[in-house]
Amino acid sequence: MSNSATKRKTGFYIEVGCPGCGGDLELQQDFFVISCKHCGSVLRIRMPDTPPVYIVPKKVSRREIRFNIDRLLKESKQPLTGSDIQYKQIYYPYWHINAVVLKTRNRVEYIAERSAEGYGYSSYTRAEKTSVPIKEKKTEVTLSPFSASFQAGMVMENIPSSLGVRTQYIVAAPFSEENVEDDIHALPVIIPWQEAFKRLEKSVQTVGQINIAEFGSNKTVLFRPIASLIYFPFYIVESHLGDKYGRWIADGVTGRIIKNVERLSNSSPYEESNRTKIEFGKLDIDHHRCSNCGEDLPGEQSYIYICNNCQQLTSMEQVNRFNTNLEITSNSGSDNDILIPFWSLKFESNVSGSMGSSFGTTEKLENLVIPAIRLSNFESAYKLSRRMTVAYPELDLDPLMQFDKRFKSVLIGPSEAITLAQVVYARERMGISTSLPLKDITHLVKELKLFYMPFHPEQYFMLDSIFNSITFVKSTM
Numbered sequence: 001m002s003n004s005a006t007k008r009k010t011g012f013y014i015e016v017g018c019p020g021c022g023g024d025l026e027l028q029q030d031f032f033v034i035s036c037k038h039c040g041s042v043l044r045i046r047m048p049d050t051p052p053v054y055i056v057p058k059k060v061s062r063r064e065i066r067f068n069i070d071r072l073l074k075e076s077k078q079p080l081t082g083s084d085i086q087y088k089q090i091y092y093p094y095w096h097i098n099a100v101v102l103k104t105r106n107r108v109e110y111i112a113e114r115s116a117e118g119y120g121y122s123s124y125t126r127a128e129k130t131s132v133p134i135k136e137k138k139t140e141v142t143l144s145p146f147s148a149s150f151q152a153g154m155v156m157e158n159i160p161s162s163l164g165v166r167t168q169y170i171v172a173a174p175f176s177e178e179n180v181e182d183d184i185h186a187l188p189v190i191i192p193w194q195e196a197f198k199r200l201e202k203s204v205q206t207v208g209q210i211n212i213a214e215f216g217s218n219k220t221v222l223f224r225p226i227a228s229l230i231y232f233p234f235y236i237v238e239s240h241l242g243d244k245y246g247r248w249i250a251d252g253v254t255g256r257i258i259k260n261v262e263r264l265s266n267s268s269p270y271e272e273s274n275r276t277k278i279e280f281g282k283l284d285i286d287h288h289r290c291s292n293c294g295e296d297l298p299g300e301q302s303y304i305y306i307c308n309n310c311q312q313l314t315s316m317e318q319v320n321r322f323n324t325n326l327e328i329t330s331n332s333g334s335d336n337d338i339l340i341p342f343w344s345l346k347f348e349s350n351v352s353g354s355m356g357s358s359f360g361t362t363e364k365l366e367n368l369v370i371p372a373i374r375l376s377n378f379e380s381a382y383k384l385s386r387r388m389t390v391a392y393p394e395l396d397l398d399p400l401m402q403f404d405k406r407f408k409s410v411l412i413g414p415s416e417a418i419t420l421a422q423v424v425y426a427r428e429r430m431g432i433s434t435s436l437p438l439k440d441i442t443h444l445v446k447e448l449k450l451f452y453m454p455f456h457p458e459q460y461f462m463l464d465s466i467f468n469s470i471t472f473v474k475s476t477m
Helices: 003-007 062-075 164-168 193-208 349-358 378-394 414-432
Strands: 013-017 024-028 033-035 042-046 053-055 086-118 128-151 171-174 184-186 219-241 244-251 257-261 284-287 304-306 313-315 322-329 338-347 367-371 397-399 445-458 461-464 471-473
Touching: 062 219, 062 244, 062 257, 086 193, 086 414, 128 164, 128 193, 128 378, 128 414, 193 219, 219 414, 313 322, 338 414, 367 378, 367 414, 378 414, 378 471, 414 445
Parallel strands: 013 171, 053 219, 086 184, 322 445
Antiparallel strands: 013 024, 033 042, 042 284, 053 171, 086 128, 086 219, 219 244, 244 257, 304 313, 322 397, 338 367, 338 445, 445 461, 461 471
16 A cells, blocks of 8 residues: 555555456445546446445554563563464454434523622621522534444453544455455454444434433434444464463554453343344455446536436435436526536425525425535535525526536435435424424425536635525535
């Protein structure tokens, strides 16, 4: 692996092989189009419906592990490992989950004091002025990303219960028998995804209970959990230290000694003889071509492509409610404007009937609008969605006939847009009252359409070119 590649690691990466030339490729977990640096092929990555499984190759040797153990022993003035040292290498499975969390926090804030006449004891026995604090109830509703990992194999009390910050430097490969070395044992998956999801919900609810609500109740709601299974390498090392026996567990990627343990034991409520077979998904990698004429499609990331040869629309995701007739505002702005994509979701009447009041307007709102670009934080996406939802009835839209360089790529797919609509709707409802029911509206979408609207830079912001009032911070895009 090159030094330049190592420096830019900031998250979970996956190593795969190019189907064209067999060369190594490296993609982030949310990539779906990539260009091979060896042969130039543009490739399409399709994630499976079931959780995919990956393996993190070990990076350190036995000699490095022994050196790290001996260094710790020397620092504590203990005998070094002996010639009888034994190594056991395992791949331990973890569920890795990414999600969106909606949090409501109720608190009382003391904002000022007012004077009040009152009688209090003093040496002069006369009326005194006393100060009375003014209390103000505040409800904070925020959206934030959430990431967690849980043990998926038999519970080994000395194996870390979570990958923790290791997910910040992980480079994995799709799991296969060929990627498991002969002398390393890959432990079976005991805990199914459904159980991992229950643990995640419990973890999120625990976070919500840390700060006790000063009025009403705090809520923490989980949305769109996406799971994958990661096999992580560990060394279990044993050796005599004079008249004592030492056992250590080491991280197989960094070589860090995690624990010096007295005993190794395992227990699990999921007996191997009773467990059911768990099915996992595999990445599907193919050439990124038009399904109609076979011409190569553009190499940039987008959920929507228009073939330059036959003008056929290609969607990276198939959703029955998606109306593929794209639209653009009748005023498409100037040549210097950027055309931002948005999803417009039309709901059943029992949702749209209450949407106006939820968004603080007396106007009837039939559509909820979600930005189709990926903003750097959920709060920015929420605020832009809210403004566009209220403004949408005032827009004049025309059929979109062709693309040019002004059009931004669609980085939020149809299914994610539906989930984000649920999140935005829930955030509005919780902002009104935490006692309001948060019903699932994802199955009440009648139609999903994509439209484009012009924006232009204005100092630190992007400003819309239709109303000149809708903004979002440029750096979030």
